[in-house]
Amino acid sequence: MDTDLESATRTELLRRAREQDVPGRSSMTKDQLVDALTSGDSGDGAASEGASSDGAASDSASSDGVRGDGSRPVHSRVEAFRLLAEARARGEMVLIPRMLTGNDRRVHVRETVREDHETRIATGDLEARAKFDKLAGSVFHFFRGTNLLFYRDLVGEDARLPTVLALGDVHPGNFGVMPSSDNVPIFSVNDFDDAYYAPFTWDLKRGAVGFMLGAAEKSDLSPKKQRAIARRFVRGYVSGIASYAADGQEQTEQLRMDNAPPLIAELLASTLETSRAEWLEDLLEETRRGFRTDEELVPVSSRREEFQEIVDRYVAENEVAVPERAGRMRVKDVAERRGAGTASLGLTRYYVLIAGVRDDGTDDLLLEFKRARRSALAGLVPPSGYEVDKQGDRIRHAQRVHLVDGDVFYGSVDIDGHSCMVRERAPFRDDISLGSLSTSEWKEYAGICGRVLAHTHAMSDETGKVDYDVEPAILEAIGGRDLFVDDVLRFAEEAAERIRRDHEYFVADHELGAFRSVDVVYR
Structure with missing residues (x-):
């Protein structure tokens, strides 16, 4: 050897x-x-x-x-x-x-x-065109839907800083309510599509920009207030990291109704106002045997047997601890879901109806199978040795690292040769209404999200691949907190202004038909 x-x-x-x-x-x-x-x-x-x-x-x-x-x-x-x-x-x-x-x-x-x-452009995908129209109409949506553009501006940056399992797409809309392993609502990060091992600052920089642009567009707040909100986000993160470094409680922490701050507790409580039976009524036809047909749902019941095999394989490969409420994981119906998401708009996704234990169908479960995208951070982060190859596996890995006792159905499986992620859709899956927040509520929400992000990073050395104590390393790298916060905010202000200019370029090109074809190589 x-x-x-x-x-x-x-x-x-x-x-x-x-x-x-x-x-x-x-x-x-x-x-x-x-x-x-x-x-x-x-x-x-x-x-x-x-x-x-x-x-x-x-x-x-x-x-x-x-x-x-x-x-x-x-x-x-x-x-x-x-x-x-x-x-x-x-x-x-x-x-x-x-x-x-x-x-x-x-x-x-x-x-x-x-x-x-x-791929979406070359195949003439109508949802891709809808996505470009959506991005053209909003700077905030443009920011959310062009993650690769954002991270190419960070290429190789902050290589000396500690590596964490970064969420990859931090902004105020990617925190929300989802089911825990006990099927109760919890609040945390809720989108793992771009998760990747990267310097901890990459999430902070994108998050600070996201809070500035979100506060500007959703609430028309001034630049001074945008900066104050982003500052609360960064300081919430720093104080969260310091707290986990001191008490080591990250492995057991969940934000639930009994321990969440009032703003989040109210959101969690509101998600329980609609029962599962009422929620399913909006998705199923009158007999509750299958999905209804409309512009968002296109039933493909002919693929039911095929998806039964896929579900069985997914359960086995992911070692899913199937709860009693899911019965024998019997597939009742399958539908294509159209028009969902921002960054993922146009990517294939299916809704799969799983029979519950009641004969009347009022307790059926809904699983979502969505084609996994390659992370926008791949190939751009400083080399670190921490990688997860397969896209669906990478997303599953991130959810299991970032959440304490999260959705038991979160997993991955191959469909038609493509890696797909799987998760449960639940009646209490929701996020906060950004447009309804006052300035003070924006600040409170930003601080909470900063601490939640700190929690996900702190888990990188617990259930993730990082092989050193993350929190002390991050605190040491931060050094003087005031200077660190100011550095992130100055980056965010410059980035937000650049994104606004980029959006103007995008709108002008979109009007000229620039995104109806791809760039090919001529000889």
């Missing part, structure tokens, strides 16, 4: 494995990496997803931009940005996209949006 390999660090082994395109490398132990590099084999039980595990754009067919149908290659900058991230992480002085101005920036915005939505 190569003695150089035996003495190498896991990060060095991962680098070599990436160069040799060893499949499933990020899920391997150090010994498995050594074996794979020595023998050229991938090791037993290693997950494999080929080139997509290193990609950045959510829709791209592969990291080299080659279309799976053999047609002309699609222009891709995934590999270029991966190399840029590594160079910047090494401390090299390099040009990054946020330094671009004028026409150069406008072209960069256009190319990134096209690349990020390559």
Whole structure:
């Protein structure tokens, strides 16, 4: 065996494995990496997803931009940005996209949006067009729906800082109510689609920008008030990290009605006002045997047997502890769900009706199967050695790390060759009405969300892959709190202004039909 390999660090082994395109490398132990590099084999039980595990754009067919149908290659900058991230992480002085101005920036915005939505544009997906219309009508929606654009501006940034399992898409709309393992409402982060191991500041920077843009658009608050709200978010995070460093209570903490702050307790209570039977009435036809048909739900009952096999496989592969209320996990009906989401609008998702224990169908369960996107952070974060290859598995991993006793149905499964995430839709899945918040409530909500984010980061070394004590490391990296908070706020103000300009470029290009085709490579 190569003695150089035996003495190498896991990060060095991962680098070599990436160069040799060893499949499933990020899920391997150090010994498995050594074996794979020595023998050229991938090791037993290693997950494999080929080139997509290193990609950045959510829709791209592969990291080299080659279309799976053999047609002309699609222009891709995934590999270029991966190399840029590594160079910047090494401390090299390099040009990054946020330094671009004028026409150069406008072209960069256009190319990134096209690349990020390559599949949806190329197939003429009507929901993709609806998404672009939605983004054109709102700066906040544009921010929410162009995550790749945001993170390419951070490429390789903050490499010296502690790594956590970042949520990847922090903004005031991605905190909310969802079911716990006990089927009661809890409040926490609720969208894990872009979760990825990254410097802890990446979530803070996006979150601060999100609170500024959200407060501006939803409540028309002044720049001074936007800054004050973002400050509460960052300070809530810092105080949360300090608290978990001191008492170590993150492994048992949940926000429920009995312990939540009044603003959140009121939200949790409101979700219980609608019973499951009443909630199902809006989704099912009168006999309760299947889904109704409308512009949002398109029943595909002919696939019921197929989805029964998928559900059975999902339960087995995810080792789901099926609760009594789910009976035998019998599939009653299947429907395609249309028009949902912002970033994920246009991606295939299904609603699957699972029979409850009552014969009248008033206690049936609803599972959502949604095609998993590649994280917008992939290939852009500083190399850290902490990765999860397969997209659905990555999202499942994040939910299980970030939430204490969360939704037991959260998992992943392959459907039609695509990695999909699975979760329960519940009558008490909800989020706060941002437009109804007063200035003081915005500040309170921001502080609460900052602490919730701190809780998710604190779990990175408990149930996640981080192998050192996260909270003390973050506090040490933060140093002087006033300076740290000011640094994040100054970044956020500049980023918010840049996003507003980018939105103007996007709107102008959208009106000229820029997003009806993708960038291809000509010879």
